Amino acid sequence: MLDKQHEVWFQSSLVNPAKLVRVLLFDQAIQLYDANDESFLGAYELEAIRLQEKNDQYAKLSLLPGNTDILTISDAHLLLPEILERINGSRNVGKKIRRNWKWPVVFIGIAAFLVAAYFGLISLLTSVGLHLVSIEKEKELGDMIFHSMADGLKIDTISSRSLKRFAGHLQLSTDYPLEFTVVDDTTINAFAIPGGHIVVYKGILNEMKDPEELVALLGHEASHINERHSLRSILRQLSGSVLLTMVFGDLGSIGASIAGQADHLRTLSYSRSLEEEADQKGMEIMMSNKINPQGMVGLMDRLQKADSGTALPGFLSTHPLTSERKKTAIQFIKEHPVDFETPTALLTEWKQVQQPSPNEW
Numbered sequence: 001m002l003d004k005q006h007e008v009w010f011q012s013s014l015v016n017p018a019k020l021v022r023v024l025l026f027d028q029a030i031q032l033y034d035a036n037d038e039s040f041l042g043a044y045e046l047e048a049i050r051l052q053e054k055n056d057q058y059a060k061l062s063l064l065p066g067n068t069d070i071l072t073i074s075d076a077h078l079l080l081p082e083i084l085e086r087i088n089g090s091r092n093v094g095k096k097i098r099r100n101w102k103w104p105v106v107f108i109g110i111a112a113f114l115v116a117a118y119f120g121l122i123s124l125l126t127s128v129g130l131h132l133v134s135i136e137k138e139k140e141l142g143d144m145i146f147h148s149m150a151d152g153l154k155i156d157t158i159s160s161r162s163l164k165r166f167a168g169h170l171q172l173s174t175d176y177p178l179e180f181t182v183v184d185d186t187t188i189n190a191f192a193i194p195g196g197h198i199v200v201y202k203g204i205l206n207e208m209k210d211p212e213e214l215v216a217l218l219g220h221e222a223s224h225i226n227e228r229h230s231l232r233s234i235l236r237q238l239s240g241s242v243l244l245t246m247v248f249g250d251l252g253s254i255g256a257s258i259a260g261q262a263d264h265l266r267t268l269s270y271s272r273s274l275e276e277e278a279d280q281k282g283m284e285i286m287m288s289n290k291i292n293p294q295g296m297v298g299l300m301d302r303l304q305k306a307d308s309g310t311a312l313p314g315f316l317s318t319h320p321l322t323s324e325r326k327k328t329a330i331q332f333i334k335e336h337p338v339d340f341e342t343p344t345a346l347l348t349e350w351k352q353v354q355q356p357s358p359n360e361w
């Protein structure tokens, strides 16, 4: 029944040399029979069959992975188009398998996208928040933050009053009514809360050599408030949880999330550029108050000394940069030569601020 045009040759490790065969095509497989004696030679799944070679004479199919069993079908064979279509179809199945194999890659891609989207959204919320939050709301937020962390702070009320009087001689902010708190703690630290709270630790006050250094510190922290650096940092820290409460409902829990993060808020850190900006603006504040900006250099010396000691949070978080900040301050002074005399009132208050806390009396 087979003429030359419809020949199918089968060759395998067991069938060698090649044998003329008859092909039966089934849904999922082909079966091969010896063309001479009709004996069954084997069945092969379409899924495993690959087209190896095709020209206008014949098509060569590999029946098994490893190319051990080869079927050579005459191009004119009636079943060839059907077989090729089926193995193309089964190649699609193969593609599906390969796509499955790619799933981890796709999954990682999606996960990376979601993470990027999450942080992008936080960034967006932060910058949108900066524009949407009014100064009044910022003060409210700041008070909330201050009160939620105040429990954990040992506040020196007498020094706090002295610091308030000291700052009362200075113009530190036009937009925010600043509030000052001295914490009875030897940690060398200070930080600013959005809306106007400045918290200074006794540890840094006691290191200071003159009132100009305190003005430098207050100028620096006030600039974090004036330039809304603190609000930006808080929004960044909170927007994650705010975002989650937006997703999962119960916006009322923002208060709880602030309270929960109060400890972290105490050690808020700013980017290097924001620290440099706060130094710059701080020195401008000193200039406008007719206070010698040399105080900023002195302050950097105190920080440098502290750098060599304990690990420093918050205000000092950029300590590897302290020497650079000092250089910038020195440059500023070169560019702004002044001959300011610090008012005696400031000197008096400064000494009050440095008084030991009541429990040490």
Ligand SMILES: [Zn+2]
Pocket (backbone or CB within 6 Å): 220, 224, 270, 275, 278, 315
């Ligand atoms: Zn700072």
